[in-house]
Amino acid sequence: MVIEVNNLNFSFGSGTLTQPVLKGVNITIQKGEIVLITGPSGSGKTTLLTIIGGLRQAMNGSVRVLDKQLVNSTEQDKVKIRRQTGYIFQQHNLLKSLTALQNVCMTLEMYHDLTEYERQYRAQKILAAVGLEDRFHYFPEALSGGQRQRVSIARALVGKPKIILADEPTASLDRQSGHEAVEILKQLAKESKTTILLVTHDYRILDVADRVVELEDGVIKTV
Amino acid sequence: MNIFDTWYFPARLAWRQLIHDRPKLIAAISGVLFACVLVFMQLGFKDSLYASAASMPLKLDGDLFLVHQQSEAMWRPAQFKRSELMRALGHPAVAEVIPLYLSLATFKAMDTQVKRTLMVYGFDPDTDLLDVEAIKELKHALRLKDTVMFDEYSRPEFGPVGELLASGQNRTEVNDYKVTILGVFQLGISFAADGNIVTSDLNFLRIFPNRSIHDIDVGIIRLHPDTSIQQTKIELRKLLNDFVKIYTYEEILEHELLYWENAAPIGFIFNFGTIMGLIVGMVIVYQILFTEITNYRFEFATLKAMGYQHHYFVRMVFASAFILAVLGFVPGFLLSNSLYYLAESQIFIPMPMTVGKIVTVFVFILFMCAIAGLLAINRLKSANPADMF
Structure with a gap:
């Protein structure tokens, strides 16, 4: 198990302004798997990705990445995860x-x-x-x-890296080059058995995935 | 992971980022260069003014010097009895004692007849008290009645004495007393007096009729060769009254310099200029580093997301500051060097570019850039990957 998320809750802001983004997310990803997370804007896709990538600190639930607990982790633990993770930005x-x-x-x-x-x-x-x-x-x-x-x-x-996290990698690309980029990513990842978690709402690239997960209003809808 | 690597990589990235944006780099270098030239000039003027303030004691040829304890500086001495100086002859190491008389007096310019104050030094010319070649050459003539020598480095308001002498004009008045100028020498002026003349002790008493030969201003002691100056100083201390102070050559120079540095506001003025230059330079470097971090904060956040840690960016900022310091210092030094040369050749102030000064200014500039870096580091906190992606 490379990524194991259990009952993850996350909200922005504090007090009366608290805005829950993730409400009890559960997801498990195996080694070498390519998983796409889709969902409308504001559904918490990027937030989930940044928590798994050790960029954002989650306070409750459980997020185990490469056998390290990231919830309430130290900066050093997060740095370790970041170094074993390849991050591709929007x-x-x-x-x-x-x-x-x-x-x-x-x-x-x-x-x-x-x-x-x-x-x-x-x-x-x-x-x-x-x-x-x-x-x-x-x-x-x-x-x-x-x-x-x-x-x-x-x-x-x-x-x-053992994991690639990609946040809408095709968002700023046209169909042709977007598809090319994702194909290259997939091919290189498969060669080295790298796990890929890819956030997108670009339906043109769904075909590269082993599995597609939909996140809506902070909840995983279909697995 | 060694020290070299931990600094090399951030420094290399800092360098690449700096040279990528040439206009900004040039602006930053100009800021450092400006501070550098300002500091060099302030220190240069300060040192050269100090040096000229001490130009007379610098030329005194003696081992130990007696001054009254009430004397704040050599240009306004309190007199003490000549017999006090003679007492020093009782010490076996003392070879010779020489009284020096000095006083401010008005000097009538030979061409314009305008009177202006200068310093008059009186001593027995046979003693070669001042280590100035031109005076030594004319020491026999100086023994004649009513003769003086004039310092060529005096301010131009005293008239073109050298030229007038050559044209045969050599009579003027000092302290309303008629004297003949025998020739010129080169010593240098201080803050206290705009010019100098040298005369014999006897002529000095003629120019200043109210002065007595028994009341001297400075007593110079020469020791036998191969005797310890420090040891003799300690032993003389027991021999002499408490109201005279005994200085070695180095001590009397330092005493004079400290007077100008502390008692007079000159030190403050130049130190103030130096500090202002450094502050302006620091603000410029800080601004550059600050906007640099602001512009690059997305990239820093990206690097953080890749696993780079805060200390890497801290090193990067300091490396940038260091690079700017060096890049600004080199042209700043070259420019200052030519300005020193210009000052020496155009306004006749000696401004030597010493190694000590170069090191001092470089340390100042490094310090300035380091402080700017330290202030700019706060801005790094804005590069938080979680807030950006």
């Missing part, structure tokens, strides 16, 4: 002052046991795998939307 969120290659290397620079050469080699290999072997030294602003998102996928995958 906007590509690349560093605009770094080239594609340097952006991908940022994931590897957290690990000082690699040499500069090894980092470069791994980054080049993964960029080639997403079809950008001729774009290593391009800055993000010189890349198309689809290319940027593929750099972002490469950046998430290069650290060989």
